[in-house]
Amino acid sequence: MATSLTNLVSEHLYEQRIRQDSLSVEKLATTFAPLFQSAQADALQEALVSSGGEMGGRLMIIDEDGKVQFDSFSQLCGMRLQLPEVLSILTGGQSTAYGIHHLEGGAQALTANAADEYVAYCAASIIGTRGRLGALLFVAPVQEMMTSLQNVQQQLLRVFVLVAAAALTVALVFSQIITKPISALTRTIQKMGKGDLSARVTVRGSGEMRQLAESYNTMAEQLERLDRSRNQFVSNASHELKTPLATMKILLESLIYQPDMPAELRAEFMQDLNHEIDRLTGIITDLLTLTQMDSRRMELRPSMVNLSELAEETLRLLAPAAEQRGQVLTGSIQPGCNLVADRSKLGQIIYNLTENGLKYTPDGGKVSVSLHTDGRTAVLTVKDNGVGIPKEDQGHIFERFYRVDKARSRETGGTGLGLSIVRQLVTLHKGIITVESAPGMGATFTVKLPMDGKEVSGS
Ligand SMILES: Nc1ncnc2c1ncn2[C@@H]1O[C@H](COP(=O)(O)OP(=O)(O)O)[C@@H](O)[C@H]1O
Ligand SMILES: [Mg+2]
Structure with missing residues (x-):
């Protein structure tokens, strides 16, 4: 980029120079033509010196044979100059020619400073009344221009290197910033993959x-x-x-x-x-x-279930056990409560809740099962007047193996799994289960099941 940019700049500068010099040299060529034709040597030499000085370079007049006739530096008169620009006018027939040359191999410049490495030649034909007389050659000192161009190029190169280095650094820093959290996450995931489930990533940044x-x-x-x-x-x-x-x-x-x-x-x-x-x-x-x-292999086998009959059946099943302990087991069942559900699972819900009621109620206590419906929701309530459940335990009784009084529960053959099964079965049927109780005041479990298959909302 630096090179092409300086090339652009130098091309522009050259062009300007070419235009300027060509114009001046052409003008001079027409001015000198009459003097050259009439061979007014002194006047021509004087004019060459003054014009050359004005333009800051060296002016020479070369005849048709390629021999220098006049030289504003008065050094090369009589010499032959094989310059491409002069040749293209004398033999190529062009009216003007221009070129910048890099002098190599110790070639001496025709400029005032013989050590110059760059030199520009601008030639124009001198036309007399009878045709071309020769060529006017202007040797322009372009060393300064080339040196400053080279300086610009070097400076630009330096700037570009700096900019590139800065961009690279910024890119590196940014990629570091971006990849750091990702690699941290990867490390954590690997840790977790090896079995350390406590591994966490530190949350920082945004987005x-x-x-x-x-x-x-x-x-x-x-x-x-x-x-x-x-x-x-x-x-x-x-x-x-x-x-x-x-x-x-x-x-x-x-x-x-x-x-x-x-x-x-x-x-x-x-x-x-x-x-x-x-x-x-x-x-x-x-x-x-x-x-x-848990493994979701539990399949519901839905059929039209008469929940009222099912409740009556369960009560009959548990009646002997209640009788044995002198407990009063009563039912207040609204008949004809039909819904599409898994019959055996609904039976398990009623059985578990009623069995709990009997189990956690002392001998001679009362357990009542009620079922009623408003046509959309079936509400099953199992109420006892037994030991009750302390407030702090009510949130846990639906957990697996949770028992309020471990010793007593085991004595009565409980595993602490009954209620967790009940809750899962109720959830499977899109229903909800709630408990109301206080220690010594008995407990009331309420199950609400949707009769239209849609979820029961609220309590
Ligand atoms: N009707 C109830 N009255 C008092 N406590 C109850 C009642 N139902 C359940 N509980 C308490 O909830 C716990 C969990 O019940 P459950 O899951 O059926 O287990 P289990 O009956 O095997 O002990 C019981 O251990 C008991 O402490
Ligand atoms: Mg139980």
Whole structure:
């Protein structure tokens, strides 16, 4: 760019010079023509010297044979000059010719300063009354112009190098700024890929990079939470399974190592064993239900379900257990509550809630199940007057394995999975479940299910 720019500038300067010099030389050639023709040597020499001095160069008159006749420096008279410009006039027949030359190999310049490296020749034909008489040659000192042009070129080159260096530095800095957060993110992702789920990127800057970092961190948090809850789930599940197994082992060992155990005690142990097996089966069934729902393999088998009948059925199923403990289990069921749903899953919802009501209500207590509908939403309420649930626990009872009173729940055969299954089943049916309770005041669970398949909104 620097070179082409200086070339442009120098071309412009040359052109100007050519035009100026050519004009002057042509004019002079016509002025000198009569003097040359009439061979007024002194007058011509004088005119040459004064005009040459005015133009700041050297003027020569060369005859048709190429011999110098007059020289404003009075040095080369009688010599032959083989200059291309002169030749193109004398033999080429041109009226003017111009050229700038770089003198190489120690050639002496025809200018005042013999050491000049650049020189320009401008020649014009001298036309007399009988045709061409010769050529007027002007030797222009262009050394200064060329030197300053070279200086400009060097300076421009320097500027361009500086600008290029600056641009490169800026580009490097910017690319560093841009790639730094990306490589930080990459490092973090690699760390995470190796199993460190706690790895986070530092969010800084603004715009897309910030958004990316934030989204990444949110995703990482989600993953970590998921990982933690899965670990917790596995450890809770193992713990739940271990308890009945330990009990069974003790019972079995007693049976093995005490062969002379009384028959009634033996029968009792056997019954306990059977009970523990039931418990294990219950836990495993619940776990399977949960994992099925987790992996979204849980398929609803929708059909037209008469929820009223289903509720009555469930009440009949649990009536004997209630009777055994002297509890009053009542139902207030609005008949003909039909909706499209998975029958067995709805049955599980009612069963789990009612069973909980009976379980967490002392002997002789009351549990009432009610069902009514406004045509769009079916509302199922299970209300008891049992132990109730403290406020701080109400937010957790739908979590897996969460039990308010661990000891009592285990005693009654609970796993802490029932309500979490209920909530997932309700959600699967696009319904909502809420609880209202206070310690010692009983608990009321309300399930709202949409009858038109659309989501139930609000509470
Ligand atoms: N009707 C209720 N009255 C009082 N507490 C309840 C009732 N239903 C559930 N809970 C509390 O919520 C916990 C979770 O219930 P659930 O998931 O069914 O587990 P489980 O019945 O196996 O203990 C229970 O351990 C109990 O503390
Ligand atoms: Mg339960």
